[in-house]
Amino acid sequence: MKISKLLLNFFCLLMCLSFTVKAQSEDEAIKTCVNNYLEGVLKGDAARLNLAFHPTALLRSVNTSNGTLQDIPVAKFISTTPAGGIQTKGGSTKLISYSYIGISALATVELRFGEFKYVDLLSMLKFGEEWKIVSRVFSRTDLDSQVKGTAAATATAPTASKPVVKKSSSANVKPKADDGW
Template sequence: MRISKLLLHSFCLLLCLSFSVKAQSEDDAIKTCVNNYLDGVLKGDAARLNLAFHPTAMLRTVNTNTGALQDIPVAKFIATTPAGGIETKGGSTKLVGYSYIGVSALATVELRFGDFKYVDLLSMLKFGNDWKIVSRVFSRTDLDTQVKGTAASASPVATTNKPAVKKSSSANVKPKADDGW
């Protein structure tokens, strides 16, 4: 009896640890991807940048002179990263925050220079066990400009006082094909 209790407690402890390790490893994997990007930019390390980005990733912004969408292929971005990185120009990097669910993640980072900064929104997808940046959307701003909004504290945009609609059971309904939505 005593041995079976000990085995049961050991199994429960092992099960709890495996769940916390899984959750922690997702966070670590996302941070690894983001840190590969930040360190790659900071030090001008093309190998780290290649680890961070998916080969088909696109960098996007709005050209402030023309108002047109500006697309930069990741290969061009990596090739034009300054030797020695932004660190040699007094630059620094910062992870502002990140969130994820399923196979998608979003990180907000800052690349600071002497009198301005870039704020990047990095869209990531999970390929196997690795997270890769698939899109970098960025803005050049003043140093004192703060990132606004947060999903955690946001209130609903619009609320209605309609009664809840009773949904029928979907227990025996076959799922529709995944149409991407």
């Protein structure tokens, strides 16, 4: 009896450790992807940038001169990254935040230059065991501009005094297959 109890405790300990290691490894894998991007931009390292981005990734922003959506293919972005990177222009990089669930992740990073900065929102997806940036949405801002907002602060949970009533309707039935919604 004591041996089976000991084995059960040992098994539970192993399961807890494997869950912790997996969670840590996901964090590390996402940070590796983001750091490949940041180091690639900082040092002008095309190999690191290619490790960070999915080959079909798009970089998107608004063209400030005409107000239209501007798409830049990742291959063009990498090929026009200055030799030596932004560090040769006094630039620096910083990871502001990241979050993930399942196979999707989002990171906010900052690329600082002498008189301005870019704030990038990097959308990532997990392919096998690797995270890749699939979209970079960016904004050029003043150095003193701060990222604002947070989902946690604006999300509201149902209160105990008002129970949530779940109504069934055939109009709202989702297909069983993963349709992206």
